[in-house]
Amino acid sequence: xxxxxxxxxxxxxxxxxxxxxxxxxxxxxxxxxxxxxxxxxxxxxxxxxxxxxxxxxxxxxxxxxxxxxxxxxxxxxxxxxxxxxxxxxxxxxxxxxxxxxxxxxxxxxxxxxxxxxxxxxxxxxxxxxxxxxxxxxxxxxxxxxxxxxxxxxxxxxxxxxxxxxxxxxxxxxxxxxxxxxxxxxxxxxxxxxxxxx
Amino acid sequence: xxxxxxxxxxxxxxxxxxxxxxxxxxxxxxxxxxxxxxxxxxxxxxxxxxxxxxxxxxxxxxxxxxxxxxxxxxxxxxxxxxxxxxxxxxxxxxxxxxxxxxxxxxxxxxxxxxxxxxxxxxxxxxxxxxxxxxxxxxxxxxxxxxxxxxxxxxxxxxxxxxxxxxxxxxxxxxxxxxxxxxxxxxxxxxxxxxxxxxxxxxxxxxxxxxxxxxxxxxxxxxxxxxxxxxxxxxxxxxxxxxxxxxxxxxxxxxxxxxxxxxxxxxxxxxxxxxxxxxxxxxxxxxxxxxxxxxxxxxxxxxxxxxxxxxxxxxxxxxxxxxxxxxxxxxxxxxxxxxxxxxxxxxxxxxxxxxxxxxxxxxxxxxxxxxxxxxxxxxxxxxxxxxxxxxxxxxxxxxxxxxxxxxxxxxxxxxxxxxxxxxxxxxxxxxxxxxxxxxxxxxxxxxxxxxxxxxxxxxxxxxxxxxxxxxxxxxxxxxxxxxxxxxxxxxxx
Amino acid sequence: xxxxxxxxxxxxxxxxxxxxxxxxxxxxxxxxxxxxxxxxxxxxxxxxxxxxxxxxxxxxxxxxxxxxxxxxxxxxxxxxxxxxxxxxxxxxxxxxxxxxxxxxxxxxxxxxxxxxxxxxxxxxxxxxxxxxxxxxxxxxxxxxxxxxxxxxxxxxxxxxxxxxxxxxxxxxxxxxxxxxxxxxxxxxxxxxxxxxxxxxxxxxxxxxxxxxxxxxxxxxxxxxxxxxxxxxxxxxxxxxxxxxxxxxxxxxxxxxxxx
Numbered sequence: 001x002x003x004x005x006x007x008x009x010x011x012x013x014x015x016x017x018x019x020x021x022x023x024x025x026x027x028x029x030x031x032x033x034x035x036x037x038x039x040x041x042x043x044x045x046x047x048x049x050x051x052x053x054x055x056x057x058x059x060x061x062x063x064x065x066x067x068x069x070x071x072x073x074x075x076x077x078x079x080x081x082x083x084x085x086x087x088x089x090x091x092x093x094x095x096x097x098x099x100x101x102x103x104x105x106x107x108x109x110x111x112x113x114x115x116x117x118x119x120x121x122x123x124x125x126x127x128x129x130x131x132x133x134x135x136x137x138x139x140x141x142x143x144x145x146x147x148x149x150x151x152x153x154x155x156x157x158x159x160x161x162x163x164x165x166x167x168x169x170x171x172x173x174x175x176x177x178x179x180x181x182x183x184x185x186x187x188x189x190x191x192x193x194x195x196x197x
Numbered sequence: 198x199x200x201x202x203x204x205x206x207x208x209x210x211x212x213x214x215x216x217x218x219x220x221x222x223x224x225x226x227x228x229x230x231x232x233x234x235x236x237x238x239x240x241x242x243x244x245x246x247x248x249x250x251x252x253x254x255x256x257x258x259x260x261x262x263x264x265x266x267x268x269x270x271x272x273x274x275x276x277x278x279x280x281x282x283x284x285x286x287x288x289x290x291x292x293x294x295x296x297x298x299x300x301x302x303x304x305x306x307x308x309x310x311x312x313x314x315x316x317x318x319x320x321x322x323x324x325x326x327x328x329x330x331x332x333x334x335x336x337x338x339x340x341x342x343x344x345x346x347x348x349x350x351x352x353x354x355x356x357x358x359x360x361x362x363x364x365x366x367x368x369x370x371x372x373x374x375x376x377x378x379x380x381x382x383x384x385x386x387x388x389x390x391x392x393x394x395x396x397x398x399x400x401x402x403x404x405x406x407x408x409x410x411x412x413x414x415x416x417x418x419x420x421x422x423x424x425x426x427x428x429x430x431x432x433x434x435x436x437x438x439x440x441x442x443x444x445x446x447x448x449x450x451x452x453x454x455x456x457x458x459x460x461x462x463x464x465x466x467x468x469x470x471x472x473x474x475x476x477x478x479x480x481x482x483x484x485x486x487x488x489x490x491x492x493x494x495x496x497x498x499x500x501x502x503x504x505x506x507x508x509x510x511x512x513x514x515x516x517x518x519x520x521x522x523x524x525x526x527x528x529x530x531x532x533x534x535x536x537x538x539x540x541x542x543x544x545x546x547x548x549x550x551x552x553x554x555x556x557x558x559x560x561x562x563x564x565x566x567x568x569x570x571x572x573x574x575x576x577x578x579x580x581x582x583x584x585x586x587x588x589x590x591x592x593x594x595x596x597x598x599x600x601x602x603x604x605x606x607x608x609x610x611x612x613x614x615x616x617x618x619x620x621x622x623x624x625x626x627x628x629x630x631x632x633x634x635x636x637x638x639x640x641x642x643x644x645x646x647x648x649x650x651x652x653x654x655x656x657x658x659x660x661x662x663x664x665x666x667x668x669x670x671x672x673x674x675x676x677x678x679x680x681x682x683x684x685x686x687x688x689x
Numbered sequence: 690x691x692x693x694x695x696x697x698x699x700x701x702x703x704x705x706x707x708x709x710x711x712x713x714x715x716x717x718x719x720x721x722x723x724x725x726x727x728x729x730x731x732x733x734x735x736x737x738x739x740x741x742x743x744x745x746x747x748x749x750x751x752x753x754x755x756x757x758x759x760x761x762x763x764x765x766x767x768x769x770x771x772x773x774x775x776x777x778x779x780x781x782x783x784x785x786x787x788x789x790x791x792x793x794x795x796x797x798x799x800x801x802x803x804x805x806x807x808x809x810x811x812x813x814x815x816x817x818x819x820x821x822x823x824x825x826x827x828x829x830x831x832x833x834x835x836x837x838x839x840x841x842x843x844x845x846x847x848x849x850x851x852x853x854x855x856x857x858x859x860x861x862x863x864x865x866x867x868x869x870x871x872x873x874x875x876x877x878x879x880x881x882x883x884x885x886x887x888x889x890x891x892x893x894x895x896x897x898x899x900x901x902x903x904x905x906x907x908x909x910x911x912x913x914x915x916x917x918x919x920x921x922x923x924x925x926x927x928x929x930x931x932x933x934x935x936x937x938x939x940x941x942x943x944x945x946x947x948x
Contacts, residue, residue: 032773033807129810129819129886136806136889136929137775143890146740151890270856282854311780311934312858315919316926337926338857338933339780361922362915369854400847410851413915414843 029163030057030137035130037095040107040123047134048163049122050091054185055159059131059140061098061150062106071154072114074172078156081179086186092121097131097142097150139168158182231349232300232380235261239304244293247427248439250389250450251296254378259300266293267308268317268336268358268371275397275423276430276521278406278561278647283370283428284315284358290428291393291454292356292373299351299377304343305330311339316360318342322492323354323375331359351379353476353494355452364456368398368416370428372454374494386498387445392524393452394460394489394511395428396421402689403520404430404645419457424516426509426524433509433524441501443530448498449509455491461512462489462497464526466505469497486512501528519645556580557650564649564671571656571668578657581650585643586658594662600638602631605662614659614669618677621651623684644683648674718756720746720818720942721873723829726837730824731917732891742828747821748939750864750875751883752812754785755797757804760812762789767811776807780932798863800881800937806929809884813940820886821941823924827917830877832870840914849916852879857935881937888924 031048060068096102107123142152169178239261275281286292320329333344358371399409463486473496509524510517560577563569594605624642648671659666725744768788786792833839
């Protein structure tokens, strides 16, 4: 290829990427938020790392004594109500707001502790201001106390494959409506599902 | 025990248990109950502004009822010439009246106007659920919340804003009533009216003119400036008085928004035939005065038997006459001397409320635009004089010999204009000689009158019954007011 | 923090602009130093009665329409019409006549309102700054013209409450019309509500959504300080994407250079 052609091709590619990138993410998708996560494998990722799959997303912190273990178990219970092929389509993202203590090693330990399927479950952490922004986006409140503990609300949110909000629940057990929406989001192939509002 | 005694005992015990069982199951009216799912098309609730009440419900099945209520923060008059910022449901204090039927499923929309400064929510005492709905209705300005509840219990229920600080939101007027009719409906009456008492706390004194701000310390100390029916002094008097005819049966839905005071609700000249005290299912009959707790309501009914003005008051009576807790129901029709033969209630109780408000408003408007004439002052002054000063000095200005000095052709009055102003403001006691006669009584200070009112009254007095003199201006009154001290206990 | 529209090369070009713009804006709305203190916050931090707050910098007045216009000029992704629905609401900059034209109802020296928390965060990031934390804001706002902590002064409280009591429909006045407080900050009260970075940390964070957050009094020290309580209630009613006719913001910096 001549240099000119290379330049034109690169420019075209850039242009396509520009246009493509901005057209891709729907305006009401949470993936419009550009935030930096660090996963249990020490990889850097954006909030949209599971884009393309229906995703359960929540926030927690690793040293949480009781509530967060319950939260993780609750998500596993909701997941287990799905049949195998639906489970295979589902992704789960847990974001810690305690980046200081929830290092990749710690996140990895937590994943193993809960026997999470790491091909579909991601434990990640975000630093301020990204953690605050993700929480604000999802409607989760949290406060960092001087003792190092966090006071926070519990909320499990279901996103479609493009990051649009389908449903949320604060009920760790037995939210039938949420379960039904989770089933609907994971059972049928993408194209055949109605766009959620 | 002998056999017959044993048998008797068994019979008695059985009867006792049986009647207990019946008694437990029976209530005078159904007080709670889920009557099943809503039927038919959803209904948009008719909401009314006080003192109107939505029409009775004629329906024999539960329905879905949609209620849309908007919160607006509005500046309005709390008393003549005194403005206050009210926080309202539907633009009024109390807020719009909501009427549903027991068993209805209510889809409640709470809107907070974009111009509101504050977030607001709603706690309806008739809602079975957390916070009475407050949990689900916390709404930022320019946004709307929705929640749904089933009206399980019949009754008359207060609703109010429950956003912190709750006391301030309520004190600013965020309360109203919701009626949940029993399934069989309510007995028809000739008039239904909506009246709600509230206490108000301002930085300035009672009837001190201008814009008044809420005073949190007074609210905490429970020292209201105003105690009012339907959010403003005079809201239910004069042209706005409630109406009825002789022979009518009247039903009042009476609420008390508080925030602090309990009401001793009484209608002067009437006895309540029936009171559903505390809004519950039981009724008391033949009641003179009923207690309505803060955050509570009652339903009272009475027959209008003779014509006249019936005065609604809080019978903690200084609230009625010194803080404004006073409303009127005017009944017209043929007199019935056998029941009541006497004069109108008006002139004794109402004092300046009997005033011809039209000439007063005209004078006020003229004063505001700088065109006030002596003639306007005299007319407005006469209107105010009647019922206030005339009680002692008489309508003809003659006073009462040896007791109250005359004003007609009074040498004492006309000799010194500034002194006259000072006496009306600060009162007078001790010996005086008027037209050669000695008097030694006590005239109370009348400083609750505003500068304009006082100026008009004095102008009238100085130009009536043979007196002839210059007008008195509001500025002159203001000057004396600010340069002299009020006696202990007098208004500003 | 940018929406995921611009790739790296474009970012590089844009990197220089904020430095230039930031410099110009720094003169219009300078950062004023607020000395740190052991502060008795209205919101207890766990069992702590006082919170230590480090010295920080806070802008002298709320960000104005003029300042925000410069921002959206250089950041098209934050203009009205292009800003993503996930990060704003239908009221975003509706007072403006056009996406790049504040117009007569939003003069250059009036505080910008109808901006979401995300927009405020983005603006401050572009100034190499950040939104203040609630505690920082509370510390700065506790001051009167003469005292650093005027919260027990009934006159100060009444002045704050008076603003709450006036209806909000009137047009906003320009910034810096009144007296500065003892730190040299203007309009901490009486003009607009202001976003803080941790606005979603204020109310009791409870797993039970049925427990209504409206009171705030459950978890608050100094219950008698209604002026502060109402600010907490206001911020508690907002979500990050919300905009409000009376909700604006100003930026902060940590003392010592970096945001």
